[in-house]
Amino acid sequence: MSLIVGLKFDENNRYHRFARTVVISVISLSIFILVWWIVSLMADTPAIPTPLQTLDALIDVYQYGDRMTGISLGTYVSSSMSTFLRGFLLALAVAVPLGLILGYSKTLRDLSNPVIEVLRPIAPIAWAPIFMLSLGYTLGPMLVVFVGIFFPLLTNVIFGVKKIDPNWIDASKTLGASQLQVFYKVMIPSAIPYVMNGIKVGLGVGWMCIVAAELYATPLGGIGFYLAEQATAGYWPGAYAALVVIGILGLLTIGVADYIHRVISKRMGMDV
Amino acid sequence: MSQENSEDHTWRESSASCTDSHICIKDLTKVFKRDDVETVVLEGFSLDVKKGELITLVGPSGSGKTTILRLIAGLIQPTSGGVLMDGELRTSPGADRGMVFQDFALFPWRSVRKNVEFGLEIAGVPKEERRARAEKYIKLAGLEKFIDARVHELSGGMKQRVGIARALVGHPDVILMDEPFGALDAQTRNIMQVQLLNILDKTDQTIIFVTHSVDEAVFLSDRIVVLTKRPAKIKEVIEIPWPRPRDRATPEFTALRKRILTELEEENVMEN
Numbered sequence: 001m002s003l004i005v006g007l008k009f010d011e012n013n014r015y016h017r018f019a020r021t022v023v024i025s026v027i028s029l030s031i032f033i034l035v036w037w038i039v040s041l042m043a044d045t046p047a048i049p050t051p052l053q054t055l056d057a058l059i060d061v062y063q064y065g066d067r068m069t070g071i072s073l074g075t076y077v078s079s080s081m082s083t084f085l086r087g088f089l090l091a092l093a094v095a096v097p098l099g100l101i102l103g104y105s106k107t108l109r110d111l112s113n114p115v116i117e118v119l120r121p122i123a124p125i126a127w128a129p130i131f132m133l134s135l136g137y138t139l140g141p142m143l144v145v146f147v148g149i150f151f152p153l154l155t156n157v158i159f160g161v162k163k164i165d166p167n168w169i170d171a172s173k174t175l176g177a178s179q180l181q182v183f184y185k186v187m188i189p190s191a192i193p194y195v196m197n198g199i200k201v202g203l204g205v206g207w208m209c210i211v212a213a214e215l216y217a218t219p220l221g222g223i224g225f226y227l228a229e230q231a232t233a234g235y236w237p238g239a240y241a242a243l244v245v246i247g248i249l250g251l252l253t254i255g256v257a258d259y260i261h262r263v264i265s266k267r268m269g270m271d272v
Numbered sequence: 273m274s275q276e277n278s279e280d281h282t283w284r285e286s287s288a289s290c291t292d293s294h295i296c297i298k299d300l301t302k303v304f305k306r307d308d309v310e311t312v313v314l315e316g317f318s319l320d321v322k323k324g325e326l327i328t329l330v331g332p333s334g335s336g337k338t339t340i341l342r343l344i345a346g347l348i349q350p351t352s353g354g355v356l357m358d359g360e361l362r363t364s365p366g367a368d369r370g371m372v373f374q375d376f377a378l379f380p381w382r383s384v385r386k387n388v389e390f391g392l393e394i395a396g397v398p399k400e401e402r403r404a405r406a407e408k409y410i411k412l413a414g415l416e417k418f419i420d421a422r423v424h425e426l427s428g429g430m431k432q433r434v435g436i437a438r439a440l441v442g443h444p445d446v447i448l449m450d451e452p453f454g455a456l457d458a459q460t461r462n463i464m465q466v467q468l469l470n471i472l473d474k475t476d477q478t479i480i481f482v483t484h485s486v487d488e489a490v491f492l493s494d495r496i497v498v499l500t501k502r503p504a505k506i507k508e509v510i511e512i513p514w515p516r517p518r519d520r521a522t523p524e525f526t527a528l529r530k531r532i533l534t535e536l537e538e539e540n541v542m543e544n
Contacts, residue, residue, distance in 0.1 A: 142428035167377035176367030269380035
């Protein structure tokens, strides 16, 4: 490390730590690209384009859009993002209140547990054909995302409510709090970091779902559609370019969620 | 706050006169039952507490000291017997019986100020008055510099001073302290004992204090209640009329400490 940055690495200096992260990431990605390049040259098949060919395809789609449909990359991305966001908001609106109630009431939790445990292992993408064909290409992908985010979020919220320090509840009771006040002054705030953790995990799963769901979809279906279309046409560099876009967008989404999660946990003094 | 008897609550009028005492604990018995195993934790515990008195409960470990406090707080229900506050039976938790916990039980998502204000919020005290009253007790606890600090930024001793301020601010009839200094190191513990006495000088607060440190009990108490091993009964009640602050090095102090320690040892020996 000291050779690369030209000075001695100091663990206690935040700029040094940041520089280290950057340098390591660059090295890591370079190795990845190098390996990719070697594999593609050795395999010598159009199905594995070189990183350079992929970059060309990426620049091409960025500049001229999808040459087959005339739809721009921005339209694909925003279409995916908006489906994703709607599925996410729906999951949030359903999973958080439900999780708080199920975490609070053991009876309701025990009652719902068998149902949840049966539904949860079903891969969200398994719902895709059903949702697409019965609800159409707008609601369909959104609901697949919903399913993907819903379960990790729900489990985390329930876990958060169950993990509440019983002393906090006792303390609030001896300060005069009623059952209802215990619920919204102690249980809800203390579950927030777990909600955020659930969102973080859920976004990752949800992002995988959106792309998979879009493979079934029409040209309105976003980046997943573009990927399928390019691969079907045998234009492999385009398909790989789509993968790069998907990876970067997923990274950004989770990065934002992770940042918010850390800020909130720290602000609330809870290390979750 | 409900004050009526719960169905399984047998109230015996027979023993202990409760006519003019501040807090009257009458014939408290607690049996924990799980499947077919009954554990009698507490048997016929009666105690009259005068206003402004500091009573400590000492007993062999596992003797049910904490159970007594939780029964008085209303956090658990007695198998028989009851707690009267100024002649009225209490069967559920309420702001008239504040509590201080061994592990502090502060709300980590709230600042020091907001922790102390919690009970006042519950009581519906208007914002301005709430702030003023909280500030008064935070000052009394010597924490004015940390008023906006988060709980995780405080040392153990400071945390417990917040816990004490939070309990004091609502002017409860009694504060139940459950080994409040048990999680602190010996030095901090001694400092906290002196600070507690200073605070009490200014508030005339009634306190029931559970400790396993005989030294602490002799240093603080107006009366020490020595408990037997489980099922806990009162072994002896010792009045300590000495003025405070007390000197731990006087012959009387050491003699009393030794006497109580011997009594506790007897209990432990009988157990083996």
